[in-house]
Amino acid sequence: MVDLDQVATLDLGREARRGYPEAVFCAGKSVDQLTAIAAEIGRVGQRTLFTRADPAQAAAVLAQLPDAHHDAEARLIAWPADPPAPSGGLIVVATAGTSDLPVAREALLTARHLGREAELVVDVGVAGLHRILAKLELLRRARVIVVVAGMDGALPSVVAGLVSAPVVAVPTSVGYGAAFEGLAALLTMLNACAPGVAVVNIDNGYGAGHLAAQIAAA
Amino acid sequence: MVDLDQVATLDLGREARRGYPEAVFCAGKSVDQLTAIAAEIGRVGQRTLFTRADPAQAAAVLAQLPDAHHDAEARLIAWPADPPAPSGGLIVVATAGTSDLPVAREALLTARHLGREAELVVDVGVAGLHRILAKLELLRRARVIVVVAGMDGALPSVVAGLVSAPVVAVPTSVGYGAAFEGLAALLTMLNACAPGVAVVNIDNGYGAGHLAAQIAAA
Amino acid sequence: MVDLDQVATLDLGREARRGYPEAVFCAGKSVDQLTAIAAEIGRVGQRTLFTRADPAQAAAVLAQLPDAHHDAEARLIAWPADPPAPSGGLIVVATAGTSDLPVAREALLTARHLGREAELVVDVGVAGLHRILAKLELLRRARVIVVVAGMDGALPSVVAGLVSAPVVAVPTSVGYGAAFEGLAALLTMLNACAPGVAVVNIDNGYGAGHLAAQIAAA
Amino acid sequence: MVDLDQVATLDLGREARRGYPEAVFCAGKSVDQLTAIAAEIGRVGQRTLFTRADPAQAAAVLAQLPDAHHDAEARLIAWPADPPAPSGGLIVVATAGTSDLPVAREALLTARHLGREAELVVDVGVAGLHRILAKLELLRRARVIVVVAGMDGALPSVVAGLVSAPVVAVPTSVGYGAAFEGLAALLTMLNACAPGVAVVNIDNGYGAGHLAAQIAAA
Amino acid sequence: MVDLDQVATLDLGREARRGYPEAVFCAGKSVDQLTAIAAEIGRVGQRTLFTRADPAQAAAVLAQLPDAHHDAEARLIAWPADPPAPSGGLIVVATAGTSDLPVAREALLTARHLGREAELVVDVGVAGLHRILAKLELLRRARVIVVVAGMDGALPSVVAGLVSAPVVAVPTSVGYGAAFEGLAALLTMLNACAPGVAVVNIDNGYGAGHLAAQIAAA
Amino acid sequence: MVDLDQVATLDLGREARRGYPEAVFCAGKSVDQLTAIAAEIGRVGQRTLFTRADPAQAAAVLAQLPDAHHDAEARLIAWPADPPAPSGGLIVVATAGTSDLPVAREALLTARHLGREAELVVDVGVAGLHRILAKLELLRRARVIVVVAGMDGALPSVVAGLVSAPVVAVPTSVGYGAAFEGLAALLTMLNACAPGVAVVNIDNGYGAGHLAAQIAAA
Amino acid sequence: MVDLDQVATLDLGREARRGYPEAVFCAGKSVDQLTAIAAEIGRVGQRTLFTRADPAQAAAVLAQLPDAHHDAEARLIAWPADPPAPSGGLIVVATAGTSDLPVAREALLTARHLGREAELVVDVGVAGLHRILAKLELLRRARVIVVVAGMDGALPSVVAGLVSAPVVAVPTSVGYGAAFEGLAALLTMLNACAPGVAVVNIDNGYGAGHLAAQIAAA
Amino acid sequence: MVDLDQVATLDLGREARRGYPEAVFCAGKSVDQLTAIAAEIGRVGQRTLFTRADPAQAAAVLAQLPDAHHDAEARLIAWPADPPAPSGGLIVVATAGTSDLPVAREALLTARHLGREAELVVDVGVAGLHRILAKLELLRRARVIVVVAGMDGALPSVVAGLVSAPVVAVPTSVGYGAAFEGLAALLTMLNACAPGVAVVNIDNGYGAGHLAAQIAAA
């Protein structure tokens, strides 16, 4: 096992300082590095999320923390496996299409593991407007709504115009050509004609779930 | 007066070849050049639109063609002043906001001067969805709908999802920051999640009106 | 089989509302998700196109809808296999080069499955201008022309200058270097010096075929 | 006075529907259009903000609503002049530099006019880290913090790492060269290495203040 | 007068070394700096072109070199006023539109002042293809053709496909919106589907004329 | 074998019309399509270059034209294998680095197969200026110099400042990070501070060789 | 006079902490704000540079600090007027062209006011290579060389290849078209094929002078 | 073995001329080319670094220079294996995260092989500010600090604001979405609000180490 010192300076005080635990960004880390990190987390007993873990990385983490929960579609590992009892307001996560699901699930699970109640609504993009309108009652019950959309990224503008809660908008890289890997949706969301739209990075389900948990805190 | 030969090769056969008359793009042309061009157009008696004319350019054209119609907001001059009797289907031009009006009027007037009936709907953007839904009956009567929008450019996706007619989408440079002078709206429209959206250049009301006239031809 | 509810909200009313059936965008959907969607479509008996299906996705759809038609080059699956009897005007699809064929075929087949007569002209780019000029008689018979081009994307400008029908321009990602995956052709088409050019997303043969079908509707 | 119908479809139901009143985006609107809009707002007695008003536009609005409050630095007009009694949590607005002040004031005043208590901290960018650290106690009392920064846009990452409240990050166009009119700061904020950062458009003080008001709602 | 040393290191050996004289790029130089430079050029008697001179800059140069030739449209000053007797092959400069004329004239005059015979053809863009085809005989007599075009920048592809001579393509900033100040035309030309296209910078008439003169050298 | 008609409209008149034979761009063409094209070329006996052929594509072409010459590094196939006897002036192809060799060889072989004498100089970039200066005598003998460079793309500016011949500059995708796949080198070359630089597309060795052959024609 | 508290938090400890005094970035600051800041600086007696001051801003600063030194070309104000006695190594500032002078002077003066000896070399760009080669002896005496260049930005690569000292490269916005306001030169410098090139922001003479002063510190 | 002449012009005089030895950029070079180059380097006995070597390239080099040192994570090969005895000042290399390690190690090893003492600090990004503050004493001992960061790239601004030494900032491609492969971090660093930041190319650990070695030279 590599020497942890040489590879990471874990922010173990984050939960005390900020109220939300550390998360380990797996992309770009070697299996050896993740092994050392996961072992240390197990040792100190610090609640942690591992994000963007590919299968080999997930296996390395699970080898050290066998009782962790792994959601392959969301590429997320949560340790301990069970989320804390929910507090604060309701979070609704809505997607424009089916292909936005991996990002939406990353947001949903992050919110739950940070202690919030969260529900999922799928494939209600603006090309068939009746679909989102059919969910208005649920949307109006939420303290914050996470809207996940690729391509034109138009759904957050429409949702924000219908409710009083803030909308966390997550552009996804779903699409092709002039979608430019999510840039089109990102720009749409930054220019939403309805106010109340908080934008996060393309495909950043983790960030969206975290931000929503903070907004919906009691 | 400058020698026309040295400044332009008018496409006087365009009406015969294509069914729609020549248009003169005024931007970047000097007052002397426009004087020579307008004089020639008057001489040969060729129906013509002058687009993107600033006040000095408009004055130069009107000096040669005093009976032309000038719409200052649309920066458009039509000669002769009266549009032909309308034929073909109805064109509806709708804008997301008030600030999109100059471009919308350029489209509206172009369509009328190319021989179509055209109507205008203003400020029905998706931030207040009830506004466009209140116009559904009119939209469904159109053979083609021109949708003009800046900022998030989300309106064409919503309209295209509600009707069977094609939508000509015109991004405008309305907005600021990450609107990037209309680029955000342009990308939104190119990635519209509803099919049936025909995109033209940013602020290109002339092109939208022309294309709509062709689509709505009898 | 996954629970459909968890993965999609099919827009089964689209044909009634818009006159053209739903299409399923396969990119980014898992084989399990497509299996659930295709099974439901078979169950409700809704005419549907599946676009951008890779071989594994196509196999999943065909397992549920064995009598569907699959065009591997166009990555398109149509169910039912036979297009409706054609109505409306003629659509001509023309390509600048051979490498544009997959996108052109996606447009061609989409138009046919939405109920239009459509013909294909291949490899008539402007580097050898006599090739497109030799097709003028056919082009002038079309109600709308779809022009598919990569690299410089110059063909739509030339075609639009020769006919009275509208041109649907499809930039393709054919090319390299400063073609920037179709961006160069996209910008060319948005700036076409001849009016009457309707631009769709890069490589969007489906959208071009759909738009052309709407324009050529009776 | 122009006919209002021809220039705007005011969203007068927004306060009922969303809990926050309409805002009129002045950029791109003519003095005549703003006159008609302000007159109507006075007539129906609807609480309204006018944003991005240049001096001539502000004069037109104030002519119709003489008792409105105008903040020239923020380019904001509020009518009625007095904000409602504050409710909900505290909002702190912090700027990296002096040049970010106009945008920060737009956020501050928007938040106050939407019913929140809000305080301003100026010129505490990361080049002199002791300045933001000296404000920690205040920052930790806030329900949400708006951080306004141009150039490198690094301040939101630092603030978000120190507190449990969400941070609304506003990139500004302050800077030159590779600041690309705020693009550099925007990208920094979207990639903040600390979670909990909600990004809005470049220079969008209005949107930041509105979002913060929603987050800090009781 | 400022000390020349502090402002410029003239490349007076360029004509000996390269066969073509020095050119002074006026943009960004103060009137004082240009005065010092022009005075020195007059003193050493070195054939020189001054490019991109605005009216005040031109006046400063002409005050030192009163017998120079100034073309205001091309923003070019040539000293001495008379070009050398022409040698080498014929250069044809063709423009797509009228608005491309300032750049075209800069190329034309540069070529002549570097010792070539050069002719101008105006406004023969591809929207009316018959216009360029009517000039084929002249184009085929040229040793090199300079093609100047904005907007879609499609003309060089068409010309290069018709002749055996190389084509120097000059994108111009003519256009708006997605023309992106000449970027669209630049990319078109770099991706010309006909080989034999040499691209220079946007609006770089000087560079095009110089390159053409080198290509057409005896 | 597929029907040629369905896949290509060969420009067999190009050699007669332009003096240089057709080239087939292999990228994006299927093995079946290339087989049909190569068979036809063999049948009509038309001199042809096949560019950007990957190994499978090359095998397909060579199966139809077994006596063709294939250069794997340049991804080029020439048929017939022997270039014509050279005429016109000398072409020198120089590279900044070793990694630019594939593109440089594509230019070199294209020039030779279009009938010119051509020589190669390798790895003489500006980081060690003595290397290019050591080749000055050869460079000054050339009628045209092709300079191939990635990364900073600075070599063409330096070469153009030293000789009277025109320089064809080929940016390559060699580099990483802010080289942006050749964009940095492309922009450098378009802004060369020495006149006489003709730019072609990134990695376009074929286009550079073709253009150089035209410039160096007798 | 405005309350300083409301507009700035001066970093008066910077000289103690870092060894180099505070600089006030004037762009975007009002005359009132600068008046308050300059008054405070006079009051506390803190050595300060004011950068990017336009004439009105400069007047406001000089009204409070009448004995400051103002260099209008560099847009720089130094207070106190006299630089400290020089220590450390020699700094040479070299420009590619005359138009780069304002930025070069900003670097030169900043370096001197931070306590270094600095010399200026003007207009020695690579188009006439002999000019920079003539300065080799001086360049080799420098502890660090600041190279200021616009357009192709090629000079730093050449200089870095000739000396052992580090090169601070400053791209300028000199140029037009595809220079993209200094982006081309910036990318060139980031991709310099010679190691030892430290890049700063476009037109950032202040940053370059400061960095050079730190590198050349004793 | 290929003929070296055909593939490279080694700059063997670089150590004499510049004081730092040649480095071979392996990316884009074939195994045969690297074999020829490494053999020649062994033959002439020239100290050399091989950068960006993938495993096959590394094997080829090591086959010729079996006593070289290979660091797989840094993709670096140093020959001879042992660095020279250190001289000059201390270099500290600090990373924002674990995923930045490969680039940081490339910088660290380069600096050591160019003759400097260098130390590594890992994972001290601004999201947990206490981590970098804990290293202040070490940072203040350094003659130059290399800061390696992806995502928001904020760490160099913070470090530069705390010390008097210059900071060499290396953006990395760590991140996703709007990190745009390191572009976000690059722009942040170019716009650092603290002066004293020298930027190199994205992922350019070699360049950073080289520049730091020059700055820290005795």
Ligand SMILES: Nc1ncnc2c1ncn2[C@@H]1O[C@H](COP(=O)(O)O)[C@@H](O)[C@H]1O
């Ligand atoms: N506003 C416009 N936007 C885009 N294209 C235009 C516009 N106005 C005219 N055009 C086209 O540009 C051509 C005229 O360009 P020019 O020869 O420069 O006057 C016309 O034939 C139209 O096809």
Ligand SMILES: Nc1ncnc2c1ncn2[C@@H]1O[C@H](COP(=O)(O)O)[C@@H](O)[C@H]1O
């Ligand atoms: N400064 C602003 N930035 C972004 N959006 C705004 C701004 N001011 C107002 N808005 C939004 O734009 C809508 C009004 O646009 P308009 O109909 O053009 O006046 C309002 O309903 C607000 O939601």
Ligand SMILES: Nc1ncnc2c1ncn2[C@@H]1O[C@H](COP(=O)(O)O)[C@@H](O)[C@H]1O
């Ligand atoms: N490598 C290349 N790069 C750019 N253009 C090429 C290349 N190879 C061939 N071409 C051009 O592209 C045309 C062939 O395109 P295609 O019809 O798709 O084979 C040829 O006539 C050439 O003018």
Ligand SMILES: Nc1ncnc2c1ncn2[C@@H]1O[C@H](COP(=O)(O)O)[C@@H](O)[C@H]1O
């Ligand atoms: N011309 C300049 N370019 C970049 N940064 C600067 C410039 N002038 C001053 N600065 C930095 O910006 C900080 C001042 O910003 P501000 O607080 O807005 O005056 C100073 O502390 C300097 O570090």
Ligand SMILES: [Mg+2]
């Ligand atoms: Mg869907």
Ligand SMILES: [Mg+2]
């Ligand atoms: Mg509105």
Ligand SMILES: [Mg+2]
């Ligand atoms: Mg072809």
Ligand SMILES: [Mg+2]
């Ligand atoms: Mg400050």
Ligand SMILES: [Mg+2]
């Ligand atoms: Mg014209």
Ligand SMILES: [Mg+2]
């Ligand atoms: Mg080399």
Ligand SMILES: [Mg+2]
């Ligand atoms: Mg000069």
Ligand SMILES: [Mg+2]
């Ligand atoms: Mg970390």
